[in-house]
Amino acid sequence: MTMAILLGIATLSIGNDAESAVAMSRPPSRFEQIVGDTEAFRLMLKGALRDASSPCLVWLPDAGQFLSGREYHAALGAFFGLVFGHPEGERRYRAQAAAITGRLEESGADSLVFACEVTGLKVVAVPVRVAETLAAVLFCCAMRPTDPDDDRRFRDAVRGLEEAFGLAAGQLHQYAAHLPDDADPGVERAVARARRVIAALTRLCADRLALQQAQQQDRWRLKAIGALQVANQHLNDLSISWDAFWRATARLLEDLSPIIGAVCGLVLVPGRGTRRDMHIATAVCGLPSEQFAGRLYRLDDALLGVIARAEHFHILHTPNDDLAQGPVRRSIIEQVPEVGARLGREVLIPMFFEDQRNGLVVFFLSNDPAPDSDVLVIDSSTGDSILAQSGSLIGAAFNNRQFVQRRHQQHKFKRAWLETVTHQFVAPLSAVQGHAELLTNRLARWENKNPKLFANWPERHIEQFWNSLTAIERTAQYASRLAYNFSRVVYQDKELGGDLELTVADDLTGELIQIARDFQGSARENRILKVEVDTPSVAPLNGRVAIITSDDLFRQAIGNLVDNAVKYSFENTAIILRGRLEKDWGVIEVINEGIRLAPGEETRIFEYEYRTPEARATYAPGTGIGLSVARDIIVQHGGTLTARPSVPVRKLGDRQSWLTTFTIRLPLIDSDGS
Numbered sequence: 001m002t003m004a005i006l007l008g009i010a011t012l013s014i015g016n017d018a019e020s021a022v023a024m025s026r027p028p029s030r031f032e033q034i035v036g037d038t039e040a041f042r043l044m045l046k047g048a049l050r051d052a053s054s055p056c057l058v059w060l061p062d063a064g065q066f067l068s069g070r071e072y073h074a075a076l077g078a079f080f081g082l083v084f085g086h087p088e089g090e091r092r093y094r095a096q097a098a099a100i101t102g103r104l105e106e107s108g109a110d111s112l113v114f115a116c117e118v119t120g121l122k123v124v125a126v127p128v129r130v131a132e133t134l135a136a137v138l139f140c141c142a143m144r145p146t147d148p149d150d151d152r153r154f155r156d157a158v159r160g161l162e163e164a165f166g167l168a169a170g171q172l173h174q175y176a177a178h179l180p181d182d183a184d185p186g187v188e189r190a191v192a193r194a195r196r197v198i199a200a201l202t203r204l205c206a207d208r209l210a211l212q213q214a215q216q217q218d219r220w221r222l223k224a225i226g227a228l229q230v231a232n233q234h235l236n237d238l239s240i241s242w243d244a245f246w247r248a249t250a251r252l253l254e255d256l257s258p259i260i261g262a263v264c265g266l267v268l269v270p271g272r273g274t275r276r277d278m279h280i281a282t283a284v285c286g287l288p289s290e291q292f293a294g295r296l297y298r299l300d301d302a303l304l305g306v307i308a309r310a311e312h313f314h315i316l317h318t319p320n321d322d323l324a325q326g327p328v329r330r331s332i333i334e335q336v337p338e339v340g341a342r343l344g345r346e347v348l349i350p351m352f353f354e355d356q357r358n359g360l361v362v363f364f365l366s367n368d369p370a371p372d373s374d375v376l377v378i379d380s381s382t383g384d385s386i387l388a389q390s391g392s393l394i395g396a397a398f399n400n401r402q403f404v405q406r407r408h409q410q411h412k413f414k415r416a417w418l419e420t421v422t423h424q425f426v427a428p429l430s431a432v433q434g435h436a437e438l439l440t441n442r443l444a445r446w447e448n449k450n451p452k453l454f455a456n457w458p459e460r461h462i463e464q465f466w467n468s469l470t471a472i473e474r475t476a477q478y479a480s481r482l483a484y485n486f487s488r489v490v491y492q493d494k495e496l497g498g499d500l501e502l503t504v505a506d507d508l509t510g511e512l513i514q515i516a517r518d519f520q521g522s523a524r525e526n527r528i529l530k531v532e533v534d535t536p537s538v539a540p541l542n543g544r545v546a547i548i549t550s551d552d553l554f555r556q557a558i559g560n561l562v563d564n565a566v567k568y569s570f571e572n573t574a575i576i577l578r579g580r581l582e583k584d585w586g587v588i589e590v591i592n593e594g595i596r597l598a599p600g601e602e603t604r605i606f607e608y609e610y611r612t613p614e615a616r617a618t619y620a621p622g623t624g625i626g627l628s629v630a631r632d633i634i635v636q637h638g639g640t641l642t643a644r645p646s647v648p649v650r651k652l653g654d655r656q657s658w659l660t661t662f663t664i665r666l667p668l669i670d671s672d673g674s
Contacts, residue, residue, distance in 0.1 A: 029063040031128070031136045034205045034212070038067065041201065048193035049140060056140035056194075059097040066097070067136070079175035080142075083119060086165045092118040097137065100125050105134050111195070115150060116142070120157030122150070122182050124191050128198050130205040140194055143182040213373050220259050220376035224386045227255035228393060235397035238404050245401065246283045246293075249394055253285035253361075256390060261375035262286070262363040263342045266328065267394060268297060270357040279360065291335050297327045299360075307350045307358050315345050315378070328362055342366055347378065349387050351395030354402065361391050436473035443469070470521055477518060502546040502637075504669065505554075509538045511547070512577050512588070515558050519566055519575075527571040531562060538579035538588070545586040545666040548637060557633040557641075558590070560626040561662050565592035568615060568660075570652050585639075585665040593649060596658040602643040606631045639666040 035041055049056055058067035083089040096117050104112055104127045112125040121142040128136040145151050158173045180187055234240070234248035246267075253265040264286030268279040281295045303326060326346075333340030344367035351359035369375075376386065447453050454462050505511060516531040523531050547554035558577075565575045573593040580587045595614050597605070604610050608628045627641075634641040642665075646658035 027063075029060040029065075030133075031060055031062075031067075031130075031205075034130060034135070034209050035201070036208070044197045044201070045138070045194065048197045049190050056138060057093075057097075059101065059137045059139060061098070061101045061134060061137070064094070064098070066094075079172060079179070082165065082167065082172060082175070083161065088164055089118065089161065097139065100139075101134065101137050104137060111191070115145070115153065116157075118157065119161065119176075120150075120154030121145070121176075121179065124187075124194075126191070126194055126198055128202060128205075130202060131209050135205065138194060138198060141187050141190055142179060143184065143187055144176060144179050146181050146183050216373045217377060221386060224256060224259050224376060227252060227259070228386075228389055231255075231390075232393055232397075235393065236400060238401065242401070245397070249283035250285050250289075252390065252394070253283060253363075256387075257285055257363065259376050260347070260363060260378060260387070261366050261370050262347070263344075263366050264332065264339060265361065265363045266292065267351075268299070268328075268360040268362060269351075269398070270353065270359055271296070287332065287336060287339065292331075295331065297331070300326060303348075304358060307348055307360060315347050329364070332364070342368070344369065347387065349391035351391045351398070353395060354399050359395060359398070361387075361394060363387075432472075432476040432479075436469065436476050440469050440473060501548065501550045503549045504543060505541075505545055505547045506543045508541045508543075508545060508547070508579075509533065509535050511555070512538060512558065515555055515562060516575075516577060518559065519562050522563075523566050523575065526566055526569065528566060528569050529572055529574045531566070531575045532577070534576055534578040538577070540581055541579045541586045541588070544581070544668050546637070546669055547666075548633070553633045553636070557630040557664075558588075560630040561590040561664075564626055564662075565590055565594075565660075568592070569594040570655065570657055572652070573657070581668070582665070584668050586668050588664040588666070590662045590664075591659065593657050593659055595646075595660075596656075597643060597646045597660050599645040602645050605643060606641070634664055634666070637666055639664060641665075 032038060045056060045058075059065075060067055084093065100112065100114060104125065110127065114123060114125065115121070116123050119142070122145050123139055123143075124141045126138045126140065127134055128138060145154055154176075155173065158176060159169070161167070162169060162172050231248060231252040234251075235245060240248070249267055253267070256262070257265055265284070266281050266287070267283040269282050270276070271278040271280050275296065277298065278296045279299050281292050281297065284292045329340075329343060329346065332343065343364045345365040347363040347365060349361040349363075351361060353359055378387065454465075457465075512533045513535075516533050519531045523529075562575065562577075569575060569592045576589075576591045578589045578591060580589075595612075595618060597612065598614075601612050605612060606627050608625055631641040641662065643660070643662050646660045648656055649659045650657050
């Protein structure tokens, strides 16, 4: 008789279609999974037992079945065919195989010779062990005993089978007469060859099992890394709230728990203020959040000392390690006994915070550990680095949020201070500008009414006087525009839409001409020939676009563009304001001739505080906010402000002159104002 083996092959040979269907319908055994090619194993056994005139069976302990059908010598098929083919015989063989497997597991022997309880024959059982596990048992070399007492038991067993199966007396004994006896030297040789086959198979299975486990560990590791990558995106999204941050942290714990075989997990963050000596549970998985989220724990100093010294993480064993019987474990056992009963090893991963206090990621592994292939093995080559990354990720993201939160608070304080300062600047500068304009106008009127007003003044003194008044007015105007620019930066996050007033610009040409006049003085100081509005091109826009008149925002935007053009134009050039209609847009262009705006800089110049390298190298430092403010104002009009890279136009002395164009597009309105 032959029985046998635990792990996984497919078939030695198939006895009949019914048995084939049963073998194919059940899940593959462990032995079949590891070996894979059962046909090769069948051929190896067939070659090893070629001289043995008896069959062999492979028993799969985890499946509770024989590997597949039966392989018999042609002359001996009748005896075993009758025994195995009867349901009672099959049942008895299964029970005998399970009992012998238990004896092999207890003894650890490399073989076992026993008398079969079913047939009375002597049988050799050879275990197949893979990775210290009894994977299968090979039952081979069924022999007629030569000892008189054993022979009597054999004959009694055969008669019992004949009666149980309803066979004629002597029918099975007649077939059994062809079996070898236990004195046959061929039996010993067959068993020796079978052992060599099993030894080779064991080595092969061990290598294959190690490869399968390594591949599974790689799959678990990749899955864990994927979970960390997803968590990294969520945890470092500074736009989410703290509640959303901790929910994303809990999801990371939920993703990692099945990978490492954890029952539950928590994140403990050191408290602040009156809670400084406590740790707060901020994210939990596998536990009722309403009972554990926000729970306070007073952790033992010895435990915190262990974590502070851990390079990556520390595993506490239960129940022998006193540190493992801490407040977290006790609270779980008390609050959720069904979970507490499953708690095994405790995995602690430190999170290092800016204030040099340690937070903890805590996982409780199952007290019924899964096979290595079912979870990521936590050691220095796999789980250590993965779990260390989880602690580092959560800790770093927490620190980043704390840093940004502090910066935001500082920013709010600075913004509040700037609001006060800019308001205090804007009001008096506007008053100075208004008084300077009023004084200039009044003096001009007085001089017209009384031509002798300055009769006693030398002509150069009169010219200096008027130039001084003009300079005061222009300086106040410039300072006021800068203050307005700063105020726009300060108030950019506030809702200004309700205070804005859009008005149809019936005389857009006049508006632009007035802005151009405001810059004639500064243009002359820079030896620029003129700031001119191309009125024929602008005229078609009159009454077709709407501008924001609140706080003279439209004038401020155009003024910032003209001021930029004046600042960076070469001497003896002109600044032109030009207009045109373009589909649904009214277009205004501010064109100047001066330094170059290189490709790639046409978008960056609208960033706050950005100045081109040539501007920084050639001209005095500026605020870098004028163009940004101009763009923001045009956007509030529903339009766009863009720039084009400069194009070369001519040589001015030893310098190349570049033509630069800023383009404003404002949405057109119908002639009736709608």
